[in-house]
Amino acid sequence: MNCSANILDSFRVDGARALVTGASRGIGQAVAVCLAQAGADVALSARSSSALEESVELVQGQGRVAAPVPADLATPGAAESVVDEAASALGGLDIVVHNAGILPCQPDGSPTMVPLQGSAQEDWDRVVSLNLNATAAVCRSAHRHLASSPRAGMVLMSSLAGVAGTPRMEAYAATKAAQISLVRSLGVGWASEGIRVNAVCPGWTRTDMTSFAYANQPLSDWLTAHVPMGRWAEPHEIASAVLFLVSSASSFLTGQALLIDGGASVPDGGLAGTPKPPSPFVDA
Ligand SMILES: NC(=O)c1ccc[n+]([C@@H]2O[C@H](COP(=O)([O-])OP(=O)(O)OC[C@H]3O[C@@H](n4cnc5c(N)ncnc54)[C@H](OP(=O)(O)O)[C@@H]3O)[C@@H](O)[C@H]2O)c1
Numbered sequence: 001m002n003c004s005a006n007i008l009d010s011f012r013v014d015g016a017r018a019l020v021t022g023a024s025r026g027i028g029q030a031v032a033v034c035l036a037q038a039g040a041d042v043a044l045s046a047r048s049s050s051a052l053e054e055s056v057e058l059v060q061g062q063g064r065v066a067a068p069v070p071a072d073l074a075t076p077g078a079a080e081s082v083v084d085e086a087a088s089a090l091g092g093l094d095i096v097v098h099n100a101g102i103l104p105c106q107p108d109g110s111p112t113m114v115p116l117q118g119s120a121q122e123d124w125d126r127v128v129s130l131n132l133n134a135t136a137a138v139c140r141s142a143h144r145h146l147a148s149s150p151r152a153g154m155v156l157m158s159s160l161a162g163v164a165g166t167p168r169m170e171a172y173a174a175t176k177a178a179q180i181s182l183v184r185s186l187g188v189g190w191a192s193e194g195i196r197v198n199a200v201c202p203g204w205t206r207t208d209m210t211s212f213a214y215a216n217q218p219l220s221d222w223l224t225a226h227v228p229m230g231r232w233a234e235p236h237e238i239a240s241a242v243l244f245l246v247s248s249a250s251s252f253l254t255g256q257a258l259l260i261d262g263g264a265s266v267p268d269g270g271l272a273g274t275p276k277p278p279s280p281f282v283d284a
Contacts, residue, residue, distance in 0.1 A: 010249040014039030016151060017090035018246070019083065021073060021138065022100030024051040026207030027157065030235035031097050031242045032066075033058045038243055040095060041065035043086030047072045065090065073100050074130040079137035083145065093145040095246045098138045099157035101131045103172055103209060111212050113168040124171045131175035139186060143195070152195040153246035156183055157238075160203040160261045168281070176201070180257045187255025196254040198245045203261025205233040218280045225276045229262030 018035045022028035024046035032042045036059040044055050044066060052068040059066035067089035071078040087093045104112040104123045112123060135156060146152035161169055162176030183199040190197060204223050206214055214220045214232055224230055241260050244250050259265050 007249075010251075011243060011247050012039050013095065013151075013243070013247050016040040016094040016246075017043075017087075017092050017149075018095035018097065019043045019045065019069070019086040019090075019093055019142070020097045020099060021045040021082070022098075022157070023055050024048075025055075026209060027202065027205060027235045027238050028097075028099040029055045029058065030239035031099060033062065034236065034239035034243050035095065035097075035246070036062035036064040036066070038247065039064070041067070041090050043067040043069050043089055043093075045069045045071065045073070045082050045086070045100065073134040073138070074126075079134050080141045083138060083141035087145045092149060093142065094149040094151050094153070096138065096142040096146065096154045097157070097242055097246070098135055098142075098155070100134065101157060101159075101175075102127060103169065111209075115168055116170040119171070127171040128175055131172065132178050135175075135179055135182065139182065139197075143190070146190075146195045147193045150194070151248070152193075154186070154195065154197045155242050155245050156180075156197075156199045158183070158199040158201045158257060160201050160259060160265055162199075162201055163257070163259065163265055183257060184255045191254055196245075196250070198250075198254060199257040200238060200241050200245065201257050201259045201261065201265075202233055202238045203227060203259070203264045205235060205238055207235060216280070218277070222277050222280050225274060227262040227264045228266065228268070228272065228274070230274075231262065233260065233262065 018040040020032045023032045023044035041064050042059045044052050046052050049070045056066040069082045069085045071082045104127050156179045158179040159176040161173040162180050166173035180199050186197040
């Protein structure tokens with residue numbers, strides 16, 4: 001794009017073929033809809049077809065093709081199948097947003113926020129299996145499709161937890177930091193093939209994953225007291241940054257991790273003076 005063109009056009013991804021994992025709800029659903037609004041056809045991945053129905057309808061509502069590619073990405077071989085099925089359904093891939101991820105959970109799905117020393121190795125393994133091993137598998141499988149695209153962009157959904165000390169979520173934080181490392185290595189390694197690779201690092205965002213926290217007023221107040229903007233992020237505020245990173249608006253940007261956290265990661269040198277309520281963690 002040159003200076004005489006309309007800058008807003010560089011944010012469009014008309015005709016792009018995109019895969020979004022973890023697209024059934026939350027941030028992934030917002031990303032899928034955002035990409036469709038900007039002109040992309042979208043393959044959507046989550047564990048079941050039924051969970052993807054709403055997102056499929058939302059993408060189709062934007063007048064774009066929606067291709068569900070359900071699979072449990074923590075299962076060996078699933079990431080490869082999802083990527084290849086998405087490419088087959090859309091005729092190739094230009095954009096891959098790998099967003100599926102989990103917090104350590106109890107069998108009933110509620111998050112396990114215990115310090116590492118009180119956690120089990122199986123909890124660690126479960127988080128690493130999806131958040132890191134599946135990430136590597138998605139990237140590995142996506143490479144050959146993206147390498148044949150003239151407009152290839154990949155985004156990994158990391159987290160503020162990947163750059164900040166995050167007690168009680170050590171496994172999660174370690175996998176999110178590893179995603180940032182992978183983005184740096186792939187951003188550099190794939191640059192000569194025209195594939196840009198970046199990470200988005202959201203702060204606390206209002207989704208099903210975090211309902212345990214925003215539905216708990218003392219915990220929510222304590223968390224937002226550590227956010228200079230003093231509130232939760234909404235999924236669309238993360239999705240718009242993803243669009244920037246996969247569109248030609250960011251055409252010279254690769255290997256970077258973009259923090260979208262209301263300023264939470266910025267050291268204030270103790271000068272902000274924001275009053276902090278007492279920690280809701282009894283032994284903290
Ligand atoms: N919310 C936040 O505050 C926050 C902050 C920083 C980073 N993030 C990151 O953002 C991403 C999305 O988070 P979210 O808050 O939108 O979470 P969410 O509402 O819990 O959604 C998670 C998505 O991942 C899918 N998923 C979970 N396990 C899967 C598996 N084994 N195989 C395939 N898909 C699976 C879910 O689909 P099904 O359950 O339907 O299979 C769902 O679509 C995650 O990587 C998370 O770590 C979130």
